[in-house]
Amino acid sequence: MLSRQQLRTEMRQRRQALSAATQHSAALALCQQVLSQPDIMCQQHFALYLSNDAEINTSPLINALLNANKQLYLPVLHPFVSGYLLFQHYLPSMPMRTNKFGIAEPAWHCQHIKPVAELDVIFTPLVAFDDRGQRLGMGGGFYDRTLAPLNHLAAPARTPQLIGLAHNCQQWPELPIAPWDQPMAAIATPSHFWRFNAD
Numbered sequence: 246m247l248s249r250q251q252l253r254t255e256m257r258q259r260r261q262a263l264s265a266a267t268q269h270s271a272a273l274a275l276c277q278q279v280l281s282q283p284d285i286m287c288q289q290h291f292a293l294y295l296s297n298d299a300e301i302n303t304s305p306l307i308n309a310l311l312n313a314n315k316q317l318y319l320p321v322l323h324p325f326v327s328g329y330l331l332f333q334h335y336l337p338s339m340p341m342r343t344n345k346f347g348i349a350e351p352a353w354h355c356q357h358i359k360p361v362a363e364l365d366v367i368f369t370p371l372v373a374f375d376d377r378g379q380r381l382g383m384g385g386g387f388y389d390r391t392l393a394p395l396n397h398l399a400a401p402a403r404t405p406q407l408i409g410l411a412h413n414c415q416q417w418p419e420l421p422i423a424p425w426d427q428p429m430a431a432i433a434t435p436s437h438f439w440r441f442n443a444d
């Protein structure tokens with residue numbers, strides 16, 4: 246069985262091997278998968294992320310959600326508490342900075358932060374996923390730490406839906422899971438939209 250670190254290396258290589266043409270069509274197909282889900286498109290507050298390291302390109306989805314008058318938020322590395330993310334309101338006109346991983350994020354503005362529990366949908370990046378809705382990320386634990394407080398909320402229906410976005414080639418039969426891993430409610434790829442039961 247591959248270790249989590251070996252899996253990360255393998256799955257990052259897989260997506261890095263995709264051609265520019267495949268990346269382009271995958272991003273458009275992923276966007277259509279999400280736009281075809283009525284229960285998602287009736288939501289208002291969406292956390293997304295700007296793609297990095299051959300992740301599936303979220304730009305078409307970001308543009309489509311902005312055109313549909315949705316409120317968008319991007320992750321910002323927490324300026325005071327290391328290992329955590331904040332979700333900050335995003336418009337394309339806003340000033341951006343580059344974080345320590347080389348990823349663009351909105352320039353920190355405390356009045357633009359949205360508490361995690363007030364988001365309707367959180368789209369997460371991932372390196373690998375499986376058919377139970379488990380995900381493996383880049384290894385920083387940022388999403389797992391930031392989303393962990395949602396486990397304690399009383400009303401499950403009010404918590405944001407967690408939806409992983411990925412290329413098809415990032416599927417792995419059964420990921421080795423750690424106790425802190427946050428399972429996804431759904432995973433969207435260019436060809437599928439999977440939904441998973443909470444337990």
Ligand SMILES: Nc1nc2c(c(=O)[nH]1)N(C=O)[C@@H](CNc1ccc(C(=O)N[C@@H](CCC(=O)O)C(=O)O)cc1)CN2
Binds near residue numbers: 371
């Ligand atoms: N697009 C995107 N944004 C994101 C994440 C992500 O996975 N994808 N994150 C999800 O958590 C957070 C940032 N976490 C990250 C963790 C590691 C690396 C990374 O590239 N690690 C390199 C080493 C880079 C370095 O140390 O300079 C590596 O492992 O090779 C990138 C982002 C927030 N924003």
Ligand SMILES: Nc1ncnc2c1ncn2[C@@H]1O[C@H](COP(=O)(O)OP(=O)(O)OP(=O)(O)O)[C@@H](O)[C@H]1O
Binds near residue numbers: 249386387388393
């Ligand atoms: N809820 C948490 N509280 C404290 N530490 C955590 C928590 N979640 C994860 N971590 C720490 O973060 C480290 C990386 O976690 P993990 O390997 O699951 O990252 P990942 O899922 O790849 O990253 P990400 O969630 O950012 O996509 C682990 O060593 C773990 O100790």
